[in-house]
Amino acid sequence: MIAVAFRRPGGFALVLAAFLALVATLSPSLGHAAATGDKxxxxxxxxxxxxxxxxxxxxxxxxxGLMYRKDMPxxxxxxxxxxxxxxxGFWMRNTYLPLDMLFIDATGVIKRIEHNATPLSDRLIPSGAPVRYVFEINGGRADALGISEGDRVAIPQR
Structure with a gap:
């Protein structure tokens, strides 16, 4: 339990803002980079x-990365x-979701796919080639959608 004394007007708003900032840093799902709406x-x-x-x-x-997440759309x-x-190289330490990792070069070509990476594993997962991007999705999605090495990826400009 946290007890807070308010000695001046607006004190509650300051404490609330500090509390929300603390929650954002401690909560695994809130502390990750926010979705931008990019596709x-x-x-x-x-x-x-x-x-x-x-x-x-x-x-x-x-x-x-996706550490501590329990689900993802x-x-x-x-x-x-x-x-x-x-x-x-990637690993799955503190990552609870099985993931497919798409290793993508600067031209947008998928160079390698790691399918269903094992949750919580410290095994190193290498890119196998120089890549600019790695795209992590739910494990099994690449197979379900027929995504393969050599497929092309359109990445939005940031």
């Missing part, structure tokens, strides 16, 4: 598939932007 489109031989995205562009956002994902093509 990413993957083009496969079977057609186009659209996903709403959250951006992970800062080192802190990229290191936290079906056609939603997190897009990691490394700004230039480079070899990267």
């Amino acid at each position: 990413l489109v993957v083009t496969t031989p079977a057609g186009k598939h659209s996903f709403s995205i959250e951006w992970a562009t800062t080192p802190d956002e990229r290191s936290r 079906k056609d939603h994902g997190m897009l990691f932007d490394f700004e230039t093509d480079q070899t990267v």
Whole structure:
């Protein structure tokens, strides 16, 4: 229980703002990068598939990723932007959702897919080639939609 004494007008608003800031930093789902309404489109031989995205562009956002999440909408994902093509590696530490990881180069070509990465695993998942982006979606979605290596991805400008 938290007890707060208000000694001046507006004190409640200040305490409420401080409390909400604290909750945002402590809550795993609220502390992640916010969804921007941007859409990413993957083009496969079977057609186009659209996903709403959250951006992970800062080192802190990229290191936290989807950790601690318990669920994610079906056609939603997190897009990691490394700004230039480079070899990267991921792991699933503190990540409860099985994920498909799409490793995408700067031209928008999927270079590799890690299917159904094991939740909570410390196993290193390498990109296998230099990539600019990694797009994490719910495990099994790539297979369900027929997404394959070599497919093209249209990534919105930030």
